[in-house]
Amino acid sequence: MNQTILFTPVGGTDPISSTNCRDGSMLHICRIYKPDKVIMYMTKEMLAYQEEDNRYLYCLERLAKMQKREMEYETIERRELTKVHEFDYFYQDFRVIIEQIYEKMDDTDVLLLNISSGTPAMKSGLLVLQTLGEFPAKLIQVATPEKRINEHIHRDYDVVTLWELNEDNEEGCLNRCKEVQCPTLSKIKKEEIIKKHILAYDYKAALDVADTLEKEETENYRDLLYMASRRLMLDFANVDAVIRKTGMQCLPVRTSSERKYFEYALNMEIRLKKEEYVDFVRSITPLIVDLFEMVLEKREGIKIDDYCERYRKNGKEFRKWAPEKLKGTKIGEILDSEYDKDGGFNAREVYSIHLKVLIERIEQEKHLVELVQNLRFVEENIRNLAAHEIMSVTEDTLQKMTGFSGNKIMNMIKELFHYTGLNIKKEYWDSYDKMNQMILERI
Incomplete structure (x- = not known):
């Protein structure tokens, strides 16, 4: 379907910060990535603000109109949720929600996760889910305009005025989004296994594990693993080919007439x-x-x-x-x-x-x-x-x-x-x- 979907907890500076009149994280991600669908996760407090002045949908609709595109919205309500500091709750809840989102996605769709909005427990829950590697997604972090912690002020919030004053609405606004490369736990474990195989001189096993990772995850060392495996087999033609390709020289004896005896002895050792x-x-x-x-x-x-x-x-x-x-x-x-x-x-x-x-x-x-x-x-x-x-x-x-x-x-x-x-x-x-x-x- 080639859809971009944003799952985002709604936080204290969303949709526009009343202290600096700039996008909060949720709105800024939508401005930069232009998702087709936004799924907002709201606790009791955030739902109260939405019902008070429609602030979240109002800003998203104004942004979509400004960008001349359609954007679909979905709200996940947690009216009973008041203990917003409990990590276990969010980890379990987010896992179920994102699993349901993925059931409706196909291989052409992209999921964005906002890890800058919400409480620390919410952000940690999303990070842990990504680390476990169950649901491939892009983690998006948004820097504050002042490069420091945002102040949360909700009293006398005027969403219409804030939208008009929002400096990010100006043409050429600074992109404050950053895609966080969070290694999955599976990748971390596999890399540790690869390291152990290398230290045990079992390069074929290390190569087999490396080939279960994505190509871009092993591009820095896969050729060297292959070279090591061929070296142990005394396959100097392929060893030399990798050396020419990478420029990484690891054989101290390079004259072919002498190298075979020395490398054979190393192999014995x-x-x-x-x-x-x-x-x-x-x-x-x-x-x-x-x-x-x-x-x-x-x-x-x-x-x-x-x-x-x-x-x-x-x-x-x-x-x-x-x-x-x-x-x-x-x-x-x-x-x-x-x-x-x-x-x-x-x-x-x-x-x-x-x-x-x-x-x-x-x-x-x-x-x-x-x-x-x-x-x-x-x-x-x-x-x-x-x-x-x-x-x-x-x-x-x-x-x-x-x-x-x-x-x-x-x-x-x-x-x-x-x-x-x-x-x-x-x-x-x-x-x-x-x-x-x-x-x-x-x-």
């Missing part, structure tokens, strides 16, 4: 923080194989790929040791001597155990060798077990089976990065928490 121990231990092998390789290349100039060949299986490319490339080399000799009792080295895939042997035989720094041995020990003792058996992995499990806590294992991985040649600064490891803070500041 997030799993540890979330106590997802099975996923944590299962993710160890791919990383330490790559880190061991980088250590050999950085410190010894040994490129494992030089001793391997590629093959395809089911449309994917894989790597395996190439016997002809190992033959007659130092690498081949080390591996053959290690597996001499088994008839020499004949493995196909490149495993961390092979790289550990090479580091043990070639590397001179004892601490690095010990670090590599410890990480390989962790992988050997729990990773394969967790990958192939149905089992519970807890912090106690890690400690009992490896002798190391989850944090200790993670710290060893971080330390190993120092030997790879990757430029990973200590503060980079806090980048997820910094990203979280960036998002939280925008909510």
Whole structure:
């Protein structure tokens, strides 16, 4: 129906203030918003004034005539109401009234609520209704001309004279209305849930909750939530797309060849923080194989790929040791001597155990060798077990089976990065928490 409807309690300065000869809140909202219908809520006192001189309808009708339009009026009478300070009464009464108003509205209609007229209890009742979010409406607040509390004088009220003297009737009068953006309780609760998900690194859940809010309510942070969720999935193409769109950079390592290893390690640490121990231990092998390789290349100039060949299986490319490339080399000799009792080295895939042997035989720094041995020990003792058996992995499990806590294992991985040649600064490891803070500041 495309109607604008104003629900308004009637207050002490309505319709025109006798102290400043300017619109009261109800009349001023009607002047500015031009509602098609005005529903006035009158207590015993206000009804007495209306019956005495028709002041409210008189001014509304004069305004409608001045603006050359039609305006419908409805009065909700509460003649028995004298305790105008009781919040509970107004909250319950307004809830029923506004529900009835909404039953007659369609999606094209707009409801205005005047929160400047009436007693403090009336204004609070309307605010609470809007906060609960049951009835979408525009809350309209009207400033007094003097920017201070209005004086209420009802004695010797001459509505006809006041209308003629009303300065707001002059062309170009100041708009004193303001639409109050009152967040709903539902929105507040959802935003708190989003914040908790962010702090728990559960960005997909945070994004799901955010998408139940209105688009304009999440426009400041929704892209960042999406970026965080894709980052956790190591989906760098979409992460980069969001960074380009928003200009918000959260990845400290930006070179793609280095970023994948560092972000993978960060991903492991997030799993540890979330106590997802099975996923944590299962993710160890791919990383330490790559880190061991980088250590050999950085410190010894040994490129494992030089001793391997590629093959395809089911449309994917894989790597395996190439016997002809190992033959007659130092690498081949080390591996053959290690597996001499088994008839020499004949493995196909490149495993961390092979790289550990090479580091043990070639590397001179004892601490690095010990670090590599410890990480390989962790992988050997729990990773394969967790990958192939149905089992519970807890912090106690890690400690009992490896002798190391989850944090200790993670710290060893971080330390190993120092030997790879990757430029990973200590503060980079806090980048997820910094990203979280960036998002939280925008909510």
